[in-house]
Amino acid sequence: MPPRVAPSEPQLDHSSPFYVHPGDGPSSVAVTPLLTGSNYHSWSRSMKRALGAKMKFDFIDGTLPVPVDVFDPSFRAWNRCDLIRISELQQEIYSLRQDNRSVSEFYSELKQLWEELELYLPIPQCICRNRCTCEAMHSAHNNHTLMHTIRFLTSLNDQFTIVKSQILLIDPLPQMNKVFSMVLQHERQSNLASLDDSKFLVNAARTGKQASGAKRVCSFCGKGNHVVENCFKKNGTPPHMMKKSFASSNVVEGGNDDSPVITTPSISQD
Known part of the structure; x- marks a missing residue:
């Protein structure tokens, strides 16, 4: 019996869900408004209409069966759609950065992309009847973990940077959950250090403000509004202050001399 040969792929109908227009891409299905935490129902209706217009909603609700036979003419079209999604996921994974996210938020988003990618590219499993003695499956799993760790x-x-260098120097490389715990601990310590620095700066500002606003008291005479370095009782009156004091006393004395003398006539009784 001659071997089966995969037939050439027939020309797909434009109404087929397997048909991919040359202009279609990751951003070809645009839905507004974007999905938030409170508008799922309205967003879902808009997304269903958009996918229905592209003849792709059958992939979502499960009405389009997976071609079982690799020689089925629709299998190549199905596989091509998978490859498009794999390409999109790879692009999202390698372009994703932490930016202003926390470590937990960033890891959760990255893990979701990994899990979806594994649906299309699962880790191979040994199907030998007898127990496999080679290290092929173990090596494949280690390589898979290594790629995820380095990507993260x-x-x-x-x-x-410091904790990344420390993790990469560990031999053998820790599992992904251990790496995540180490990075998360480093983030918490950094946040605590930043919080302590902020408290120190606030306390220093308050102390300086209180010190600047405190009442000055002389340690020599005990009076306020001056310090011992400026105390007249200890150091004497400065020359410029003495001139002002002397001028003021002259004005007072001159005023007393020029003032009219009022005499009261005496009344005598003859």
């Missing part, structure tokens, strides 16, 4: 570390912000 290289996408973190620059503030994690």
Whole structure:
């Protein structure tokens, strides 16, 4: 019996869900408004209409069966749609950066992309009847973990440079959950240090304000509004202050001399 040969792919009908227009891409299905935490129902209706217009909603609700036979003419079209999605996921994973996200938020988003990608590219499993003695499956799993770990570390912000170097120097490389715990601990310590620095600056500002606003008291005479370095009782009156004091006393004395003398005539009784 001659071997089966995959037939040439027939020309797909434009109404087929497997048909991909040359202009279609990751951003070809635009839905407004964007999905938020409170508008799922309205967003879902808009997305269903957009996918229905592109003849792609059958992929979402499960009405389009997966071609089982690789020689089925629709299998190549199905596989091509998978490859398009794989390409999109790879692009999203390698362009994703932490930016202003926390470590937990960034890791959760990255893990969702990894899990979806594994649906299309699962880790191979041994199907031998007898127990496999080679290390092929173990090596494949280790390589898979290595790629995820490096992708996660290289996408973190620059503030994690030290902990990234420490993790990459560990031999063997820790599992992904251990790496995540180490990075998360470093983030918490950095946040605590920043909080302590902020408290120190606030306390220093308050102390300086209180010190500047405190009442000055002389340690020599005990009077206020001056310090011992400026105390007249200890150091004497400065020359310029003495001139002002002397001029003021002359004005007072001159005023007393020029003032009219009022005499009261005496009344005598003859």
